[in-house]
Amino acid sequence: MSSSNPTVHAVPDALAYLAGGWSVRRELHDGRHTGSFTGRAEFRVEDGDDGWVHAEEGVMEWGGAVRDAGRTLLMLPLPDGTAEVSFSDGRPFHLLDLRRGHWTAVHQCAADRYEGTFTVLSPDEWHLRWAVHGPAKNQLLTSVYRRARR
Secondary structure (H helix, E strand, O other), X not given: OOOOOOOOXXXXXXXXXXXXXXXXXXXXXXXXXXEEEEEEEEEEEOOOOOOEEEEEEEEEEEOOEEEEEEEEEEEEEOOOOOEEEEEOOOOEEEEEOOOOOEEEEEEEEOOEEEEEEEEEEEOOEEEEEEEEEOOOOEEEEEEEXXXXXX
16 A cells, blocks of 8 residues: 655645545555555535535455444644645544645544654645554554545
8 A cells, every 4th residue: 555665746735736526545554454445535625614624435354344434524724835634524644744745643542642654645645644542542553635526
């Protein structure tokens, strides 16, 4: 899913870049199990609001089970082209800054540390790697997002 030294693509405005639909392919590992998520992501302005929504829907395979899965995040654009990302209930998650084409975000959830690496490879592809370490979790999630064709 990743190359050793990808060329990055600078993005002056994160939400303008992300706007629209994307296919998503995610691999999940926790030391005991491996799994996958295949689906679609959409980044859109929420009606009547300055905020954006990042919604994902798809199918997750984990531990021999296959089920529908999804998530929703909220994104608030900032004047410098970055965005504040929150969980769907409004709790803060992380800042997103793609102006150099590469960004590392950190989120502490109780004793577990989430470190996300965002890498923009082209106008139509970006990768996300979340490494989660702590007493409750030891996971690696690697995702490839490709712009959906209209």
